[in-house]
Each structure stands twice: as structure tokens, then as C-alpha cells.
Amino acid sequence: MKEVLSVKNLGKYFVKGEFSRQKETIRAVDDVSFSVKKGQTLVLAGESGSGKTTIARLILRAIEPDSGEIVFDGIKIDNSTTILKKMRTECQMIYQDPYASIDPRMKILDAVREPLDIHNIGRPNERKELVFSALSDVKLDPQEIALKYPHMLSGGQRQRVAIARSIATKPKLVIADEPVSMLDVSVRLGILELIKELQDKHDISFLYITHDLATAKYVGHEIAILYLGKIVEAGPIDEVLLQPRHPYTQALLDSISEPSPDNLHKEKRIRINEPLKIDTYKGCRFRARCPYAIEKCKQEPTLEEVDNHRYVACFVEIN
Amino acid sequence: MATFSVEELKVQYHSRNSTVKAVDGVSFSLDDKESIGVVGESACGKSTLGLAIIRSSSGGKIVSGDILLDGKSIVNMTEVEFTKTMRWKEISMVFQGAMSSLDPVFPIKQQFKEILKTYDYNDNHIKTIENTIDLVGLDSSVLDKFPHELSGGMKQRVVIAMALLLRPKLMIADEPTTALDMLTQAQVLDIFKKLKKNTSIMLISHDLGIISEIADKVAIMYAGQIVEFGTLQEVYSNPKHPYTQALLRSVPKIKGKSEITSLKGNPPNLVSPPAGCRFYDRCPQAMEKCKKMPPMIKIKTGYTSCWLYE
Numbered sequence: 001m002k003e004v005l006s007v008k009n010l011g012k013y014f015v016k017g018e019f020s021r022q023k024e025t026i027r028a029v030d031d032v033s034f035s036v037k038k039g040q041t042l043v044l045a046g047e048s049g050s051g052k053t054t055i056a057r058l059i060l061r062a063i064e065p066d067s068g069e070i071v072f073d074g075i076k077i078d079n080s081t082t083i084l085k086k087m088r089t090e091c092q093m094i095y096q097d098p099y100a101s102i103d104p105r106m107k108i109l110d111a112v113r114e115p116l117d118i119h120n121i122g123r124p125n126e127r128k129e130l131v132f133s134a135l136s137d138v139k140l141d142p143q144e145i146a147l148k149y150p151h152m153l154s155g156g157q158r159q160r161v162a163i164a165r166s167i168a169t170k171p172k173l174v175i176a177d178e179p180v181s182m183l184d185v186s187v188r189l190g191i192l193e194l195i196k197e198l199q200d201k202h203d204i205s206f207l208y209i210t211h212d213l214a215t216a217k218y219v220g221h222e223i224a225i226l227y228l229g230k231i232v233e234a235g236p237i238d239e240v241l242l243q244p245r246h247p248y249t250q251a252l253l254d255s256i257s258e259p260s261p262d263n264l265h266k267e268k269r270i271r272i273n274e275p276l277k278i279d280t281y282k283g284c285r286f287r288a289r290c291p292y293a294i295e296k297c298k299q300e301p302t303l304e305e306v307d308n309h310r311y312v313a314c315f316v317e318i319n
Numbered sequence: 320m321a322t323f324s325v326e327e328l329k330v331q332y333h334s335r336n337s338t339v340k341a342v343d344g345v346s347f348s349l350d351d352k353e354s355i356g357v358v359g360e361s362a363c364g365k366s367t368l369g370l371a372i373i374r375s376s377s378g379g380k381i382v383s384g385d386i387l388l389d390g391k392s393i394v395n396m397t398e399v400e401f402t403k404t405m406r407w408k409e410i411s412m413v414f415q416g417a418m419s420s421l422d423p424v425f426p427i428k429q430q431f432k433e434i435l436k437t438y439d440y441n442d443n444h445i446k447t448i449e450n451t452i453d454l455v456g457l458d459s460s461v462l463d464k465f466p467h468e469l470s471g472g473m474k475q476r477v478v479i480a481m482a483l484l485l486r487p488k489l490m491i492a493d494e495p496t497t498a499l500d501m502l503t504q505a506q507v508l509d510i511f512k513k514l515k516k517n518t519s520i521m522l523i524s525h526d527l528g529i530i531s532e533i534a535d536k537v538a539i540m541y542a543g544q545i546v547e548f549g550t551l552q553e554v555y556s557n558p559k560h561p562y563t564q565a566l567l568r569s570v571p572k573i574k575g576k577s578e579i580t581s582l583k584g585n586p587p588n589l590v591s592p593p594a595g596c597r598f599y600d601r602c603p604q605a606m607e608k609c610k611k612m613p614p615m616i617k618i619k620t621g622y623t624s625c626w627l628y629e
Contacts (some may be wrong), residue, residue, distance in 0.1 A: 047500040069458035154585055184360040185525050189569045189581035211501055218579070219570040241573050257528035258572050261555040264531060267456075268509050272502060 003071075004173050004205040005059065005091075006035035012054055027281060028054045030229040032068070033303075036173060039199060041206040043216040043237060045252075046226035052209045055226075056175045059207070060093060068131035073172055089119045092166035096178040097250035098158035102165075103149045108135075109146040112165045119169055122302040135200070138194060156187035160194065167198060177209045192219050213256060217241050227248050228285045231303055243319065245312040246272065249292045284314070292316045321488055323519060324348035328384035330364070330371045337590045338567040341367040341379060343543035346615070349536065354520040356526060356534030357550070358566070360586060364543040365523045366415060367495040369491045372521070373412045374401055388488065407438055411482040416498065418474035421466040427477055428462040434484055447484065455510050456481045472503035474511065483518070490514070491521045496529060508532050527570055531555060536621070539563045542586050549621030559623040561602045596626070 012029040029051045036042045058065045061077065061084060070077045072087055092115075095101040102111050112131045116122060122130050132142040138160040150158055159179060166174050176195065180188040196219060198204055205242045208214050216223060218236055224234040225248065233246040244250045254270040257263060276288045283298040284290070290297070296315045303313040330342035341364040345508045349355055353590045370376035372386055374393070386393050393405055414420065431448045434440075438582055440447070449459045455476040466474060475495065482490050492511070496504040511520060511533050522533050530537060530551075537554040539547040539562065547560040565582045572579075585599040587593055595610040596602070602609065608626045615622045616629060 030544035033369040047502065050624060069348065156585075185527070186360055186569055188581040189571070189579060190583070193581055194573070214571045214573050217375060217573055252501055255501045255574065256573060257505070257526075257532050258574075259531050259555060259570055261531060263528075264533070264551055268505060268532065270502065270505050274465065298575070 002038040003035045003125045004038050004073060005207070006033075006071045007055075007059070008033050008054065008069050008071070010058060010070065011066045012051075012063065013066050027229050029058065029065075032226075032229070032231055034224050034231065034234065036205045036207055037221075038202045038205055039174075040221040041195075041199065041208050041219050043208045043210060043220035043223040044226060045210055045216055045223055047211055047252075049228070050226040051229040052231075053177055053228055056093065056177055056207070056209055058173065058311060061087065061190050062092065085119075089115075089121075089169050090167060090171050091173045091175065092171040094159075094162055094166050094174060094176040094179045096160050097182050098155060099150075099182070100147060101162050102149050102158060108148055108153075108161055111150070111161065112168055115169050117166060121169055130168060131164075134168040135161075137167060137198065138164045140164065154187075155183050157188060159183060159187075159191055163191075163194065163198070167202065167204065170202070171204060173207065175207045175209070177269065178211070179208075179210065180215060181210070188215065195219055211269075213241060213252060214258070225252070228280060228312065230285060231311075232313050233311065234303070235307075239310060245306065245310065245318065246286075246291050247292050247318055248315070248316060251289075278292055294316060322389050324352045325372070326385045326387070328368070328371065328386065329382045330367050330376065330379045330469045332367075332378050332381065340543055340587050340592060341589060342371060342491055343589075343592070344384070344460050345538075345540075345543075345545050346384075347536070347545060347548050347619070347621075352515070352517070352519055354515045354522065354533055356530030356537045357521065357523045357540055358525065358530055358537065359540035360525060362589070363540045363586065364589070365540050366493050368540070368613060369412065369493050369521065369523050371542050372489075373406060373410050374398075387628075399612050407434065407482075407487065408485045409487050410489045410491065411487040413479055413482045413493065413495050415493040417495075418476040418498070418553075421474060421477065423466050424467055426463055426513060427469075431462070431481065431484060434481060440485065441613060451480045451484050452477075454483060454514065454615075456506075470501055470503075472506060475503075475507055476497060477483045479510065479514075481508070483514070486517065489519045489521060489531070491523070494525070495522070495524045496524075496526075500506065504529075527555075527567065539566065542592060543589055544597065545622065546598065546625070547621070547623040549618060553618075553620040557619075559618055559628060560598075560625045561627075562598050563623075565601075565603075 007177050010029055010032045012025045013030055014025055016024040046052050057063050058166045059070055075088055108129055110133055113127055116127045135142040140160050174180050208219055220237040223240050224231045225238040229247050244253055251270055251272040271291050273289050273291050278288050287293045287297045299315040301315050303311050306312050326346050328345045332341055359365045367376055367379050371381055381394055393454055432444055434628040435444050452459055457476050492594050496507050524530055534551050537551050538545045541562050547563045558567055568580050569582050596613050599605050599609050613624045613626045615624050
């Protein structure tokens with residue numbers, strides 16, 4: 001299957017305390033490789049600080065990577081204007097907070113039209129049509145909504161507008177950074193369904209960034225679990241979430257509370273330890289909290305294929 | 320015997336031109352050491368309900384109804400009397416986003432002492448504080464730290480400890496795990512699980528999963544009203560109201576290929592809510608009768624307000 005995006009050995013380091021005597025390097029993204037297949041959704045999952053948003057920003061060149069390469073649609077991304085321009089038309093982003101991502105002083109029509117104007121897509125007199133078709137794609141009534149301002153819409157409607165704007169330029173890849181975490185439970189599913197539908201209709205690939213594994217399973221085909229800037233486990237989403245191979249994935253799954261009356265009298269058991277005070281960058285990064293840690297874990301494990309398309313970076317067999 | 324009950328409570332926000340009926344006739348009751356989960360979408364009035372119980376709702380006025388703790392009405396108390404006998408001593412609250420409300424310029428211990436001083440606490444201050452911090456699974460060394468030295472999960476635990484400081488009978492917790500990471504969230508839930516053995520907890524959340532870890536009884540709120548109330552077991556495994564059913568069906572799950580369906584439409588405006596059932600517009604089973612407000616209909620362990628069960 002054709003790959004739309006492939007990321008190889010990506011790295012980004014931030015220096016903390018640049019002006020103080022004790023400098024500390026945070027390896028926000030460290031030797032990360034993955035690829036997104038055409039018409040599929042790859043989920044990047046992890047807790048805050050795992051580097052998932054940094055990866056999104058690196059792909060869009062909002063920040064410069066320190067190492068590694070990004071290949072989009074067969075072209076290696078660098079800083080030349082033509083390549084960046086292609087990248088920024090064909091790769092779009094949906095942000096977490098629809099209350100902040102749409103300019104409050106722009107009418108919906110203008111907000112969705114803006115990327116078309118910037119990238120010079122369609123003749124100016126055709127653009128309104130394009131905006132209307134994008135709005136219908138996200139199940140909003142263009143006639144009703146086009147001349148409204150964002151404050152007149154609900155959270156779910158706003159996120160639909162943000163999605164309409166991201167698909168207006170007919171992108172090949174959309175990066176969605178926690179697109180439903182700010183929305184109400186009842187609205188969430190509608191947005192997830194919409195994402196799946198747009199994918200089928202326009203053959204868009206999604207890079208779906210989230211910490212919520214249950215919604216991830218609903219939209220995703222493959223998943224990569226990040227822990228402190230490194231991928232610890234990757235593979236087809238159903239397999240990874242139903243039979244985790246990495247202790248961290250297992251702990252994340254333990255921590256999920258699914259609505260069930262049996263939870264009340266069950267003790268919640270998460271297979272994780274209180275963190276030890278050790279240097280996280282020496283050896284396996286999860287070693288400090290891992291209940292399965294062995295002596296060998298002082299070396300850094302690499303992400304290796306253990307089964308058909310299943311990748312794990314761990315020395316221990318947990319099952 | 321019910322020790323905590325809310326009867327026909329109505330809370331409204333008044334502005335110049337309109338009145339928002341945020342809580343509109345809510346009733347439920349809890350036995351001793353029973354915990355309740357209040358679930359609903361944003362703007363359904365669940366936070367207002369919590370704030371009204373501890374009488375801290377800014378702008379929201381209790382128009383009618385009653386709140387009884389151990390048979391004593393707290394609605395008619397004067398503000399002074401409420402502060403002196405009830406607030407924090409009998410009923411306390413972990414507010415939404417409370418962990419960011421810790422004062423950045425004082426160490427944690429100081430902020431605990433402030434509470435004890437405000438409520439004229441006579442016992443040994445340090446001992447009480449240390450015992451309380453132990454209840455939430457923190458080491459007493461955090462007491463000398465400043466808020467910026469603590470992680471999100473630790474701060475949340477500190478705020479929960481503050482609510483427990485005077486050993487209240489009821490602790491209201493409004494979305495206590497929302498801003499936390501998954502693993503930390505599970506740890507905080509674990510603490511609530513232990514605490515609920517001694518204190519009634521009223522957990523306000525939009526997350527049906529979290530509620531199912533804590534709540535003995537569940538109230539499903541929609542547009543200012545409780546549409547279904549009952550034991551967790553009953554509400555989750557045998558939901559009656561179409562809204563409860565829809566809500567439970569809309570949650571994606573990890574295990575199994577469960578069929579999930581989304582809920583279409585938006586909740587009604589609470590300035591001028593419809594005269595009939597408020598779920599009418601979104602309800603797949605709506606009928607002619609639903610244009611009239613449904614009564615509270617008794618079901619196995621609680622009640623539901625839906626004409627289907629008349």
C-alpha cells in the first residue's frame with residue numbers, strides 16, 4: 001500500500017534552562033519512525049509530554065527537526081518554498097479546541113475560504129461554491145451557517161467548521177490533534193463518524209493524535225504508542241489494544257474506565273510502579289515505573305518487529 | 320433513612336432580559352455513606368447543582384425546593400449559620416479546575432492552615448493536616464512545597480485533601496479528573512474509591528466510565544432536570560430513559576465490536592425550554608404525549624421522567 005507520509009528517525013531536543021548554569025536537554029522526540037498509509041488512519045497515542053504534538057508540529061514544519069527526515073507524498077520535506085507550499089496545501093491540521101482555532105471576527109464563509117485564497121485554489125468566483133461543498137461535506141447547512149460568526153455555533157458545529165476548513169484545500173493528509181477531547185460525549189461520536197466518512201469519500205489519510213484509546217480504536221487502523229518521546233509499541237490497532245505487548249500499553253489499558261456496573265466493587269489495578277528516581281534517558285525510559293523491569297533494561301531496547309507488523313521495544317515477554 | 324436529599328430544587332440565573340433555568344426541579348436522595356454520580360452534557364446544570372448545594376453559586380439563586388442534610392434544611396439557613404455549621408464542616412467541594420487555584424506564593428501547609436483558621440478548628444493543626452494528606456496517598460513532605468513543585472496529579476490530590484480536612488459528611492467533586500493524564504486519573508479514582516467508605520461523594524462528570532467506578536447511585540441530567548435516577552447497576556444495565564440509552568450507546572469501547580450510535584441534535588435553550596419533555600427533539604421514540612411534561616415515574620430503584628413507562 002502506498003505511503004502518504006513516512007517519518008524516519010525524527011528527533012527534536014529542547015534545551016531547558018538555556019541561560020542557567022544547569023542546562024538540561026529534553027528529548028521531546030527521539031528517533032521516531034512511522035508511516036501513514038494512503039486512505040488510512042494512524043493513531044499516535046500517549047500521555048502529555050510524550051511528544052505527540054511536537055511530532056505534528058515537526059511534520060508541518062512549524063518547528064525545525066534536529067535530526068531525521070520526513071517524506072510526504074514521495075518528496076523529502078526541506079525548507080524550499082515550493083516544497084513547503086505543496087506540503088501546506090496538501091497536509092492540513094485540526095486542532096483540539098474549536099473555540100480557539102477559529103477567528104471570532106470572521107464569518108464562517110470567510111474562515112473556510114481563507115485557505116483557498118491563500119493557496120490560490122479555484123477562481124475567486126468559484127470559491128464560494130467550494131466553501132459550500134466543504135460545509136456540506138461536514139454535514140452543516142451552508143445556507144444557514146455561512147454568514148454566521150463562530151460564537152453563534154455550538155462546540156460540535158465549530159469543530160465541523162474547523163474540519164471543513166481543513167478539507168477545503170483537498171489535502172492528502174490531515175493531522176488531527178485531540179479533535180474530540182473538548183467536546184461533549186454525545187457530540188464526540190458524530191465527529192468521529194464524520195472523520196471516517198470523509199476518509200472514505202475523499203481518500204484522506206489521517207494522523208490522529210490522542211490520549212483516549214477508546215476513541216482511537218474507533219477511528220484508527222494502526223497505532224503507535226509514545227512514551228517520553230519514543231515509540232514503545234506499534235501495529236494494527238485492534239491487535240495492539242486487545243493484546244498489548246509493552247508494559248506501558250498494558251498500564252494505559254488498565255487505567256481506562258469503561259462504563260460498566262461491575263467497576264463499582266472491583267478494585268482498580270494498574271500494573272505500574274511508583275516512579276523510581278533514576279535517569280530516564282539511561283536504558284529503557286519506562287524502567288522507572290515498569291513492574292517487569294529486569295537488569296537488562298538498563299540498556300535501551302530498540303523497536304523491533306516481533307510478529308506480523310507488530311513492533312515492540314521491550315526485553316520482557318509480558319504475556 | 321436518607322441522610323442527604325434534594326427536593327424539587329430550582330436554581331436560576333437572572334440577567335437583565337432573561338432567566339436561565341439551570342436546575343429545574345431536581346430531586347434525589349442518598350443514604351448514609353452512599354455516593355452519587357451526576358452525569359450530563361455541558362450546560363445541563365450539573366455544576367450549578369453542585370455549587371447550589373454548597374451555596375457557592377455566583378449569580379445562581381435557589382428559587383424553590385429544599386436541600387436536607389440529616390433532616391436539617393440548609394436552604395433556609397442564613398449565610399452566617401451555613402458557614403458556621405455546614406460549609407466545609409459537613410459539605411465540602413472539589414471545584415472544577417481546583418488544582419490551578421492553589422495560591423502560588425504560599426507553601427501547601429500554609430494553605431491548609433488557612434482553612435483550619437477560617438473555620439476555628441481547635442485540635443492539633445499539624446496532626447490533622449498530616450493525617451489528611453495521608454488519606455490521599457501523599458507523603459507529608461509535600462506540605463513544605465510550593466504548588467509549582469508538584470505535578471498535576473499531586474496538586475489534584477492536595478485539593479481533595481483540602482476538601483476532606485474537616486471530615487465532611489458529603490464531598491462534592493466537580494470533574495475532578497478532567498485535566499489529568501490517564502494513569503494519574505486512574506490513581507485519583509483509586510483514592511476516591513477508598514474515601515467513599517467514610518464519606519459520601521457526589522461526583523459530577525460527563526464521563527460514564529469514571530462514574531461507574533465510584534457511584535452507588537446515578538443521576539442522569541438533561542437540560543436542567545434529572546431524567547433518570549437509580550442504582551448504578553440498574554441505570555447502566557437496564558437504562559430506561561431514551562437519553563440514558565443514547566448516552567450509553569454513544570461511548571466507544573476497547574473490547575468487542577459494540578455497536579455505537581451517535582446522538583443527533585443539540586439540547587434546548589434553558590432560557591425558554593420547551594413546555595413538554597426536553598428531550599423531545601432528539602428522542603427516537605417521541606410521541607404526541609411527549610409535548611406535555613412527563614411526570615416522575617417510579618421504576619425499580621429510582622425514577623425516570625418519560626411517558627414510555629407510565
